[in-house]
Amino acid sequence: MERFGFIHEKLDIKILILFLLRRLPGEVEPTVLGDLCTQCDSGIGYFDYSDCLAELMETGHIREGEDGYAITDKGARNADAVETSLPYSVRSKALKLLEPIAEELRRQAMITARHKTQDDGCFVELAMSDGAGEIVHLNLLVASEDQARRIEKRFRKNAEKTYHQIVELLDGEDR
Numbered sequence: 487m488e489r490f491g492f493i494h495e496k497l498d499i500k501i502l503i504l505f506l507l508r509r510l511p512g513e514v515e516p517t518v519l520g521d522l523c524t525q526c527d528s529g530i531g532y533f534d535y536s537d538c539l540a541e542l543m544e545t546g547h548i549r550e551g552e553d554g555y556a557i558t559d560k561g562a563r564n565a566d567a568v569e570t571s572l573p574y575s576v577r578s579k580a581l582k583l584l585e586p587i588a589e590e591l592r593r594q595a596m597i598t599a600r601h602k603t604q605d606d607g608c609f610v611e612l613a614m615s616d617g618a619g620e621i622v623h624l625n626l627l628v629a630s631e632d633q634a635r636r637i638e639k640r641f642r643k644n645a646e647k648t649y650h651q652i653v654e655l656l657d658g659e660d661r
Contacts, residue, residue: 491529492573499523499530499538500547501572502580504565507548507557509584512591515554522587526580599641601634610634614645622649 493499506522507514514522519539523530539555542548547561557565569577598613608631613623628634641648 491527492576493527493529496534496538496541498572499534500542501565501568502526502530502576503535503538503542504547504557504561505569505572505577506580506584507555508562508565508569509581510556510588510591512595513551513553513556514587514591518587519555522580522583525583527576594642597642597645599638601628601631601638603631603634608634610637612637612641612645612648614649622652 493502502523503519506519506526516539520532520535523535524532539548542561543550546558547564548555549558572580596615596617598611601608601610603609607627608629610626610628611624612626614621626637628637
């Protein structure tokens with residue numbers, strides 16, 4: 487089957503995967519990485535992408551963490567040496583596609599939401615930084631682990647709004 491796009495060889499797919507991961511500030515989910523690759527160039531098929539990803543993991547160029555894939559030091563060094571071999575149009579498109587994902591990963595890196603169940607209850611820890619330092623840190627005792635998970639999810643989604651609401655509540659006038 488004839489492929490369209492600029493990328494046709496497995497080596498090029500590997501270089502693209504490393505190019506993408508090198509520019510992301512954290513781990514990226516497998517589906518997001520796959521979508522990025524196929525959106526960058528229509529010549530990339532799912533099975534070739536999967537094979538290349540597995541080979542990069544086997545050779546230690548990328549690692550799989552709790553939240554997805556990230557590049558290793560070895561992968562970053564090799565990517566730096568060969569990424570200019572990717573067609574300029576593919577690199578440009580990749581950079582545009584990466585912008586919102588990288589921004590969301592940077593935001594998520596500044597938000598902490600986790601819980602611990604102890605003998606005396608379930609505690610939720612919520613925190614947010616602005617890149618220079620922590621701006622809010624809360625430890626809450628909640629009724630259940632289910633409630634803790636709901637609070638974590640809501641805080642991750644609305645951390646900035648929650649922060650402003652707390653400040654407004656504490657700084658507001660008594661009525």
